[in-house]
Amino acid sequence: ATEVSKRIPLVSGLGGDSSDAAATLCGLNKLWKLGLSESKLLDLATHLGSDVAFFLYGGTALVEGRGEVVTPLPPLPHRWVVLVVPNVPRLPEKTGQLYASLKTSHYTDGQITERLVAELKENREPSILFNTFENVAFTHFSTLSVYRAHIIKMGAPSVHLAGSGPTLFTLVKDKTQAEDLYIRCQQQGMETYLVETVGSLPP
Incomplete structure (x- = not known):
């Protein structure tokens, strides 16, 4: 089981669920030594939610499409x-x-x-x-x-x-x-x- 300590208020417009999903993806990739490429993680992220891909990058970015096209700024x-x-x-x-x-x-x-x-x-x-x-x-x-x-x-x-x-x-x-x-x-x-x-x- 994976336990996530949530600090971002729920359903608040701050991307708490999406950022948790992205962090979990990256964490499991490292923990299980899966070696998934950035493009594979991005593909998985877009299936989880429209905002998840952005949180794989973090920082400032231009997000287009359904959220799968992320351009760092x-x-x-x-x-x-x-x-x-x-x-x-x-x-x-x-x-x-x-x-x-x-x-x-x-x-x-x-x-x-x-x-x-x-x-x-x-x-x-x-x-x-x-x-x-x-x-x-x-x-x-x-x-x-x-x-x-x-x-x-x-x-x-x-x-x-x-x-x-x-x-x-x-x-x-x-x-x-x-x-x-x-x-x-x-x-x-x-x-x-x-x-x-x-x-x-x-x-």
């Missing part, structure tokens, strides 16, 4: 990240529900992604963060907008949805400011985490 500039996991009812088949709610008008022509990729390749500060799920998540999670407004009121420069939610996050350059916001959110009774961005980890 230069790392984001170092930032402190304040994460707030709102206390909202869980949605059954959350990601599927949100995808089903998206309309053609919610998708862009790809220019935002191309712009972000170009900025990262040029080691520039990303000028925009975009998540199309924000078009529908705030309807499915009725109190999400209240959480976002409250976090902004406490000093967050901007607040974004992580994955399919409901976790919200803000990026902060200064560690002291990030710690202050983290404490403020905790004092308001919100489930809050303070983390920092990292590059891709060694295999």
Whole structure:
């Protein structure tokens, strides 16, 4: 039996299940000395879930197709990240529900992604963060907008949805400011985490 100590909140939009699956794949490959190639691991990952392949690489990447086409990118500039996991009812088949709610008008022509990729390749500060799920998540999670407004009121420069939610996050350059916001959110009774961005980890 394999025991996984989970530290990422469940069904939160933070990729906890997918990252656990990727870590288990890599761990078993080493433990059992299978010698599976990167391409074979990638094939197995895509059968487990759309986000699993990304976590085989880690770091910053452009993910295309059904998640099986992963192109590593230069790392984001170092930032402190304040994460707030709102206390909202869980949605059954959350990601599927949100995808089903998206309309053609919610998708862009790809220019935002191309712009972000170009900025990262040029080691520039990303000028925009975009998540199309924000078009529908705030309807499915009725109190999400209240959480976002409250976090902004406490000093967050901007607040974004992580994955399919409901976790919200803000990026902060200064560690002291990030710690202050983290404490403020905790004092308001919100489930809050303070983390920092990292590059891709060694295999």
